[in-house]
Amino acid sequence: MASQTSTVPRDGADPDILPRPDFAELVRVSARIGCLSFGGPAGQIALMHRELVEQRRWIDESQYLSALNLCHLLPGPEAQQLAIWIGWKLHGVRGGLAAGLLFVLPGALVILALSVLYAHAARLDWFAALFLGIKAAVLAIVLQALQRVAGRALNTGFKRAIALAAFVALTLFALPFPMVVLGAGAIGMAAAAFRPGLLALAAASAPAPTSRRPWGETIRAVIIGLTAWLAPLAAVLVLLGPDHVLSRIGLFFARLAVVTFGGAYAVLAYMAQQAVTGFGWLSAGEMADGLGLAETTPGPLIMVTQFVGFLAAFRTPAPFTPLLAGILGAALTTWVTFAPCFLWIFALAPWMERLEQAQRLKGGLAAITAAVVGVIANLTLWFALHVLFTRTVPVRLAGMQATLPDPASLDWRAALLAMLAAGLIFVARRNIIAVLALSALGGLALGSVG
Structure with a gap:
């Protein structure tokens, strides 16, 4: 049957019947x-x-x-x-x-090509200068994300308190990201049950559905989805052992995939800190470079995980060649990151009408979204410290720990380019691609200046 895509129905057709494509x-x-x-x-x-x-x-x-x-x-x-x-x-x-x-x-293929180029050209002076500008632009882009999410999410005092608590927990107490996000969700569910006004939740507008519960579809989707998601990771663990870099990549990003509430920016700080300081797969500057590459390509921003997986495997390739190891790392990272999305949708889409009436679930999501503001604020601070300064100093006091910059290590070129990018975003209202391109040109111009 041929598809119909015209918005004007044929003679005698019901305008309320949607056309269905082949x-x-x-x-x-x-x-x-x-x-x-x-x-x-x-x-x-x-x-x-x-x-x-x-x-x-x-x-x-x-x-x-x-x-x-x-x-x-x-x-x-x-x-x-x-x-x-x-x-x-x-x-x-x-x-x-x-x-x-x-x-x-499409985005995965572009990121893979750019990762290969990055791995082979990162030590060239012109390439480093180019990414000096890109890193500075990323700082301004993350700041814009913080402004947008905060403006949309923090519409009550309770939500602002959750955001502040999340920022303090991550910045001063170094609590794990999953604990912060899931803790905020639990608080939101409790608030939705007893004081929904704290989260500005609207009452359910439709009666609960009376149709049968689609347990069979969901169970089949969960069994098939989990098997498909975890089979490649299981094969890597069996063939290469749990200590191989590919096994570590797969396990880390599989865990990350189930706690990525609130969008890519919410998990970037946690991912960056683990990839940089926990596993030592790449530097903080390289993490910012990867985010800049992901901003310029189609597809989800969380595609930056593929860049991390490629570099991690490329630099510890045995028993493969560096290029093959990098491609395997990128492929495994992409699979364990995105395959769960199919599982969630195929398992839960038949329940959509019921989920829309789940007030406690809405409360948990509202609180998580508020906590994400604090998470992105932590990410902004983390990027600012590592983009603008070449040295940082850890400070511990009364059970708290923080990272402070060494003022003498300020990179004035990065600071100047970050201000340029901020002006382009907040004043000139230029789009992200234009900001990244202009900042990269600025990096090339300033790269040879000490």
């Missing part, structure tokens, strides 16, 4: 979206809305918003999960697989 057309449009999905989750969600709701009318507005609400409840990149849900809604599991994979693959 599978081939879904694949073509999903590939187009995957190649054009720049601008982070906000831009990606807006792109899908324009392409699929406004222009082609494959999904109606209420369905789209309901699915987006569900994706906000789940760990992982919400834009990719929304793409998976749309494919599932239109063509079942094969539609979800096609839409989700095509949303990620």
